[in-house]
Amino acid sequence: MRTIITRAFIVSLLAGLSHAVLAHHSFSMFDQTKKVTHSGVVSEVQWTNPHVWIFIDVKADNGTVEKWGMEFTSKVHLARRNFSQDQVKIGDNVEFTVSPYANGKPGGRFYTIKLASGQYYCDVGAAQKVCDDNNK
Amino acid sequence: MQANRFTISALTLALALGGAALQAQDARPVYPASSDKVSYAELDKLPDWRGIWQPNIGRITGDEPMLIGEYKKHHDEEQAKLKANSNYEVPETLDNCEPDGMPSMMTMPYSLEFLVTPGKIVINQEALMMVRRIFTDGRPLPSQDEIDPNYFGYSVGRWEGDTLVVETIGTKPGQRLGTPSITNSDQLKITERIYLDAANKDLLHLDFTYEDPNVLSQPWHQNHTFRRDRTWDILEYVCAENNRHPLDENGQTQADF
Numbered sequence: 001m002r003t004i005i006t007r008a009f010i011v012s013l014l015a016g017l018s019h020a021v022l023a024h025h026s027f028s029m030f031d032q033t034k035k036v037t038h039s040g041v042v043s044e045v046q047w048t049n050p051h052v053w054i055f056i057d058v059k060a061d062n063g064t065v066e067k068w069g070m071e072f073t074s075k076v077h078l079a080r081r082n083f084s085q086d087q088v089k090i091g092d093n094v095e096f097t098v099s100p101y102a103n104g105k106p107g108g109r110f111y112t113i114k115l116a117s118g119q120y121y122c123d124v125g126a127a128q129k130v131c132d133d134n135n136k
Numbered sequence: 137m138q139a140n141r142f143t144i145s146a147l148t149l150a151l152a153l154g155g156a157a158l159q160a161q162d163a164r165p166v167y168p169a170s171s172d173k174v175s176y177a178e179l180d181k182l183p184d185w186r187g188i189w190q191p192n193i194g195r196i197t198g199d200e201p202m203l204i205g206e207y208k209k210h211h212d213e214e215q216a217k218l219k220a221n222s223n224y225e226v227p228e229t230l231d232n233c234e235p236d237g238m239p240s241m242m243t244m245p246y247s248l249e250f251l252v253t254p255g256k257i258v259i260n261q262e263a264l265m266m267v268r269r270i271f272t273d274g275r276p277l278p279s280q281d282e283i284d285p286n287y288f289g290y291s292v293g294r295w296e297g298d299t300l301v302v303e304t305i306g307t308k309p310g311q312r313l314g315t316p317s318i319t320n321s322d323q324l325k326i327t328e329r330i331y332l333d334a335a336n337k338d339l340l341h342l343d344f345t346y347e348d349p350n351v352l353s354q355p356w357h358q359n360h361t362f363r364r365d366r367t368w369d370i371l372e373y374v375c376a377e378n379n380r381h382p383l384d385e386n387g388q389t390q391a392d393f
Binding site for chain 2 (some may be wrong): 102
């Protein structure tokens with residue numbers, strides 16, 4: 001009895017897992033079925049807890065500029081995953097991919113970023129393949 | 137004259153109150169963890185838990201919670217909402233940068249640090265900079281009604297060989313118990329057995345037993361493991377530093393920037 005976990009309960013544990021991984025809030029505000037990629041110029045970097053934010057000015061074809069917010073995990077996690085503040089500077093040209101906010105706001109959860117250096121930095125999990133394929 | 141009488145009365149009252157405060161302080165017991173006699177040599181006999189400990193996320197074993205009453209109803213309802221909408225978020229205090237207390241503070245996806253002192257073990261949880269104290273000086277576990285319910289409860293521990301056995305009561309009702317859709321009542325008792333793996337000294341086991349007569353028809357077990365890192369220290373994590381996500385009236389996190 002002790003080691004039996006029913007299938008239903010495993011599902012409920014997994015539902016809780018995504019919340020546990022992010023720690024501060026769930027992934028529910030992101031549409032994780034989608035990935036959106038844009039290029040633009042870094043306008044602001046907030047190297048903070050509970051989340052690091054990088055804001056990027058994205059120019060549309062008609063010339064208007066939209067400010068996108070890319071939400072990372074905490075600066076604690078990023079420090080341990082070898083991503084530091086000096087790798088992204090205001091004015092850098094970057095390409096980024098996010099799981100967008102479900103409510104349509106211009107932003108989302110960080111997936112990958114191609115830095116001004118040409119190197120990619122990628123989230124843990126499936127995104128790592130992008131880094132493996134591009135960072136030679 | 138009137139003013140003088142008032143001054144004297146106030147002075148008398150202040151002295152009386154001061155005396156009462158002193159008396160109350162004298163009546164409080166001094167437990168060994170804070171006594172004026174101490175032996176640090178005792179610590180040499182304990183296992184080495186230094187470094188920081190990172191959870192093996194998702195590798196939880198144990199048994200199924202046998203939920204009852206309104207707690208089963210709440211769990212079933214929240215699970216139905218999740219099933220109907222994968223973007224649904226079970227409302228929790230943590231969403232608002234509030235500490236989630238015991239037992240969840242032990243299993244956050246951040247690091248733990250154990251500070252072992254004579255008669256007292258302090259555990260730092262990196263996420264939200266949470267702290268709990270476990271008294272290992274032989275003091276008794278108070279009764280539930282002696283504790284003002286709080287996030288981390290009141291913990292008393294003892295060493296059984298190299299295993300630390302901790303009993304905790306007095307946690308606030310409504311905190312997360314094991315998984316987001318299960319919460320505790322004011323009768324929760326948590327027992328933890330914490331020990332190094334026999335074959336791997338860099339693997340720490342934490343076996344929980346939850347007992348709550350209002351929530352569970354029988355004790356519920358959850359077993360977690362942690363891996364040691366001797367290269368890092370705990371890092372600062374102030375949740376209020378830049379929390380850009382307010383909750384709406386239904387406890388759902390809003391993207392707001």
